[in-house]
Amino acid sequence: MAGNGRHVAAMVRSHAAGDDANFYSVALQVAAREAKAGHHVLANDIKKAVDASREQKTVREITMLAQPRGELADLVQATYPDVRLRELVAPTDLVSQIKRVLAEQRQRSNLLEHGFTPAHRLLLEGPPGTGKTMTAAVLATELAVPMFTVRLDSLLSKFMGETASKLRLVFDAVAGRRGVYLFDEFDALGADRSGNDVGEARRILNSFLMFLEETSSESLVCAATNHRSILDRALFRRFDAVLTYSLPDARQATIVMKARLGTLARNTSMAGLGQYTSGLSHAELVKAAESAAKAVLMRGEKQVDRDDLIIALSSRRQASFD
The missing domain is CATH 3.40.50.300 (P-loop containing nucleotide triphosphate hydrolases)
Known part of the structure; x- marks a missing residue:
């Protein structure tokens, strides 16, 4: 128990000082100690947490470095x-x-x-x-x-x-x-x-x-x-x-809408919607899919049907061509 207490104290000091390298080092020492004690699941969880934290920190650092000054x-x-x-x-x-x-x-x-x-x-x-x-x-x-x-x-x-x-x-x-x-x-x-x-x-x-x-x-x-x-x-x-770049054809339009709708369109037939998708850009198709999805969710349902898409697409077409 005393050993664990020293490790915790060391981790707190490292965190307060902003010393991430030492913090991770102590955490891995704790993982090694737990592994020796036969607590392999806990040791593995600690190692995974350290790895995930390091990856997130790397992304944050890269993003910060990218910011123009x-x-x-x-x-x-x-x-x-x-x-x-x-x-x-x-x-x-x-x-x-x-x-x-x-x-x-x-x-x-x-x-x-x-x-x-x-x-x-x-x-x-x-x-x-x-x-x-x-x-x-x-x-x-x-x-x-x-x-x-x-x-x-x-x-x-x-x-x-x-x-x-x-x-x-x-x-x-x-x-x-x-x-x-x-x-x-x-x-x-x-x-x-x-x-x-x-x-x-x-x-x-x-x-x-x-x-x-x-x-x-x-x-x-x-x-x-x-x-x-x-x-x-x-x-x-x-x-x-x-x-x-060009406006999507009917096949591409279907792919765009399905990708945005996800599971909401799992069993939805989109065959023959070309007359409604024609002339719409990828961005407009995404907006139409989002509109149909929100209408369905607000009705308390979990499946977008063909009529939902036709209404949303017709609205986008009217807005785009007016």
Whole structure:
């Protein structure tokens, strides 16, 4: 008993001092003592608790390290997403492109050693709500790096006149901190500025192109746009790959809704719903599924039926096309 008391006292002191390493060490000593006493279940529980705590602490530390500081904190938002590639509902060719980018990043040392640069500058284009931001999150998750989101619309309006210098700060971070950097609503910066070559907008775009050209392959730069047609043509040759997104077909729409509904749609037939899902994005389908689910749960039921989905989808279509 005296031995256990000393261990408890040591753990309390370690916790108070913020000495996690010593805290875990003492906890493992307790586990070893219990194992010797024949209390194997308790010893195993202690070891599992230590391992789980260490893993959680590592994730917290990584997330904290990812948070931008100083001027950069006003320009980008850092997150540490947990979205796997298998969760992205997209055409086979698009998924193959993403897999290729991931494979090249994982083999970047090998490619660089032979004089080849892995793909790291991506243009994501397509209608709103079709998976562009989710793709950036997938890349960050699969590569176990932070995701940094740059909102160019606010950057341009808040720092107009000094945007080029602020962009340099962002690209300095790209070079110094491995991650996935998402330039959201990219058309705010990349729209064709024909006839405005001497203006501030042209200088900003030229600065972006120069910074993009110089980026290290350690990080991925993703530019997302809903309006490819208005982008300056000079942009396209600066990206290693252009990933094109589209509205889901009937099969993909079913997968999206089933994934969001989970067990609520276990026995629900979704055949022939194409006329109701047509024209809706992935994000709108998720919203429709959520609406149907909430209606069912508030009725005290646990099964979404076909009529629930038709009502929710029709409402989304009306809102989208009005």
